[in-house]
Amino acid sequence: MxxxxxxxxxxxxxxxxxxxxxxxxxxxxxxxxxxxxxxxxxxxxxxxxxxxxxxxxxxxxxxxxxxxxxxxxxxxxxxxxxxxxxxxxxxxxxxxxxxxxxxxxxxxxxxxxxxxxxxxxxxxxxxxxFDKSTIRLNPDPGFASHLNSGDVLTQTPDVLLREPGLSIPFITKEQAKDCLQNISNYTHQLIFQLMLRTGLRQVECRTFPEKYVFDPTRRKDLSIGQKIRISLNPRDMRIKFNKPRDIDIPYDLMEDLFWYASRHRQKRENNVSDDSKFATLFLTETGRPYGKTAFTDIFSRLTSRVNYKVRPHMLRHTYATYLLWSLRKSKDFKGEPLLYVRDRLGHSSVKTTAKYLHLINNLEGHLILQHEDELDKLFSSED
Structure with a gap:
């Protein structure tokens, strides 16, 4: 077979x-x-x-x-x-x-x-x-309780194993800083940052096109510290379910991506053995796009250096967790935080995004309070 x-x-x-x-x-x-x-x-x-x-x-x-x-x-x-x-x-x-x-x-x-x-x-x-067993689900009360309608009865095959309670794996600000210090490859540093600060999936980051990157200092409508809205199109890159969505890239990260594209990426592009040209922003040292398992390998090596598990999808979880936390605390944000995070992540249903509420509600206050300004401070010149 x-x-x-x-x-x-x-x-x-x-x-x-x-x-x-x-x-x-x-x-x-x-x-x-x-x-x-x-x-x-x-x-x-x-x-x-x-x-x-x-x-x-x-x-x-x-x-x-x-x-x-x-x-x-x-x-x-x-x-x-x-x-x-x-x-x-x-x-x-x-x-x-x-x-x-x-x-x-x-x-x-x-x-x-x-x-x-x-x-x-x-x-x-x-x-x-197999037979089916009836189980009772007890949705968490609290924020976004309007999504829940009380206890829910559902049936599950009795051949499935019992799973221990699982929390969403994410990294703290200190771990993010530690990871960056242990990544010597500049391209890998930017890959890490782009996923951590925008919630991109690894396949989306691998296929993120160079044409989305520009010099923000030449745009009079943009200012330092601003989030820059970028529209992702499945015609340009790989997106789950081919569903277009918008992400917000921090101003300083866009500056770094532009510098990479115009300087570092150009050097890598010159290393390609033939006349091939590629649309992706990130290129390997041989001048070609990263393969399907490349990011997994990069993060496996990072895990061995920092001595705790770091996986590409953990950066997406981290982004969603701290973004949702900060929006819920913000007095200036107008709108529904859960819907905003859903749209940035590209979830089909808000119920998928709501899983981060459970994580936030179960985190000890002192752990999350260390990151009130969440991840952007990590990359500011003040740190």
């Missing part, structure tokens, strides 16, 4: 499906009905799944069916009373042999569960290989 992400040559009804997951057996035939499930679920009318979502579904199903194949298990088999079925065996193998976290196991399991629900709906199986 193998998983292949289609190239631009996969065209169906005049549409290109580059990046779509293909599950193939040793004869390069599609593994059914898993492949049919992917087509029907991910490409159904109205769906706006990203290539990353496609890949996640493909990897999870490939992992499950590869496990079944290696252990001669039938995905349709119903477990005998008191014995473990293929789904439970896969779960226990993922947790025990692979030592994956409960959260990671459940993320994969939920996709496989959806496959089984689809198989039941399409009459490929007669019963589901």
């Amino acid at each position: 193998r998983l292949v992400l289609a190239n631009e040559k996969l065209v169906v009804s005049g549409r290109t499906y580059e990046g779509f997951p293909l599950l193939l057996d040793d004869k390069s035939d599609a593994i059914q009905p898993a492949q049919r499930f992917l087509w029907e679920l991910l490409l159904s009318p109205g769906k706006r799944n990203s290539k990353d979502t496609w890949a996640a579904y493909g990897r999870s199903l490939y992992d499950y069916f590869a496990f079944l194949s290696a252990n001669n298990l039938d995905w349709t088999a119903n477990p005998a009373l008191g014995s473990a079925g293929p789904l439970v065996k896969y779960r226990d193998w993922s947790r025990g042999e692979l030592e994956l976290s409960p959260r990671t196991v459940n993320q994969r399991m939920r996709i496989v569960v959806r496959f089984y629900v689809w198989a039941l709906e399409t009459r490929l199986i007669e019963t589901l290989p």
